[in-house]
Amino acid sequence: MPKKGLLERLAERPVVGDGSQCMTLEKRGYCRAGPWTPEAVLLYPDAVRQLLREYLRAGADVIQTPCFYSSDGKLERTNASSFTAEAINEAACKMAREVANEGDAIVCGSLSPVQAYVNSEGTEATRKEFERQLDVFLKYDVDFMLAEFFGHVEEIELCIDVMKTAKKPIAATLRIGPLGDKNGVSVEECAIRMAKAGADLVGINCLYDFDTCLKTLKRMKTALDKEGLKPYLMCQPLGWRCPEVENEFDGYLTLPEAPLCLEPRTATRVEVHKFARAAYELGTRYIGGCCGMEPHHIRAIAQELAPERKKNPPVNDMCPPLGEMLNLSAFSQIQEKSSKDYWYSVVPGSGRPFNPALSKPVSN
Template structure:
């Protein structure tokens, strides 16, 4: 039976939308992706591994799954596995995402576009747009529900991408990997938001590189600038899955940290930190909330659980894993039985998990 899905923008009018989380970083942790290059050959080489991660996000409560083709451009693919083209990967990623989304019934499929090397190589607007058109045409062919430009460092490049994305005739979301210092050309946070909106983005925001607290500060400035200019746009936030407060006042964010990209695990957020983030983001007027690098399905579950009253539904996983330890009184361990309250978990200050570790890294 056909199912008429509610569009992204209609959903955002009525309440929060939960995005999905990391793909290539999770694939790398499982041995299916090359670190540093981060291109998504896994959709061709290990399709079941990719399908399983998509399914886990849906089970966690995501309203959206993104086509698993981040950084799929021929220039980047030539650095690593030279067997597949970007078209091969995007085609497989679209088919896979559409197939898995049907299992979730009302899950939206987002076609994700990534920055291109033609821009950083200075090849000019025509060459840049040609690469974006190559990414987009497969999303048009497979009729994705909306398109997203993500992980952009230069507002000029994302403007070019948004212009191309209009050809899809779908809602457009646009997010940049920027913090308080603005984009890599020195354009302010406020001007980045205004330029994305004026270029045609329906949803604007940030993703990756800076943690939850820094992104909330950055998005507050974006939202204020849009409201002051009379531009009514929805706001999105997809932070990485770990905390990195030291890099708030840097341009590049997390790449400054010497642990990157292979030793971030001690920084991973707890599910309860994600609960608090989701509530703070929604109260700040951010309606599209998901995650980026290292955001795990249990983090997405925390967002879906926290915002369940506003979404008027629980995530599918709630029957087995409700928030705040509801089933802990049934634990085999006496010491766990009284830890079934929101207050206990929200007020707990967890240890780092590494004995004798310094609380912060100096770099």
């Protein structure tokens, strides 16, 4: 029996995306911090497959092709030009399909912003870079397309227009917070323009944490409802807490700790449970993760939405009654924490007595 496609799934239940790829591979020693380009799919394919399998096991319905920022212009600018975008994207398509076929997941072809737009080379040059990314996804027949991590609604509109030629479902996410896009286009207008351009799913990814994303999503939904537009709402937030960058165009990148000292800000799985429920109740139907969202975070989303999805991931450490597995611990101190009320009331400490709670963003 053929697998259900993205839109069929969304019509029935929420869809869980996968999480951080390049950032997590860097932490594991397989990717370069800074460039964040995905040549690991050619250099360390087993490591990439293992990460994708962990997301599948965590409960992800979707496996994204692990080729974020794989365009020839980006690879050349980051000294990775010994690898072609075509070779990286082909390898990414093959392994994403291989892992997705190990479960009931579908494959998403991920298109990234391009240098032609950044360099103001014009509409045609920008479209051609998107077409080169898209060609490989068409060749390997991915299940749907995603434009992600775009900072300008104008650029993502061009990308959506190119993706429409594939005649597959289209998702589009901007890396924006309450300030809107990098040209100052409002959150509301961004959402409306993405929907009118032809995206079946619209939303946000990266740069901001749960609370900021929820504020932005609420504004998007209100604007879309007012216009009578009905795309599905999508969100793939950071796996770190960084409320102080809410009004920074570059989000967490403005933190002095970025990118090598972010671990103290890692979200707990309970915080992910709370976010997934709040996002769902707001109307978000595709919920995954971006930088910092590890497999256990994706598992928390899958577990929180298990009643709506009518299925659980293989290991249910936090499913209702939340924490029930802790009863099996050999230690009474752990057994006593086997309740949802306990974990939802915990205020985690950092273990760093002299550290500030927040940092001062470093803006350009």
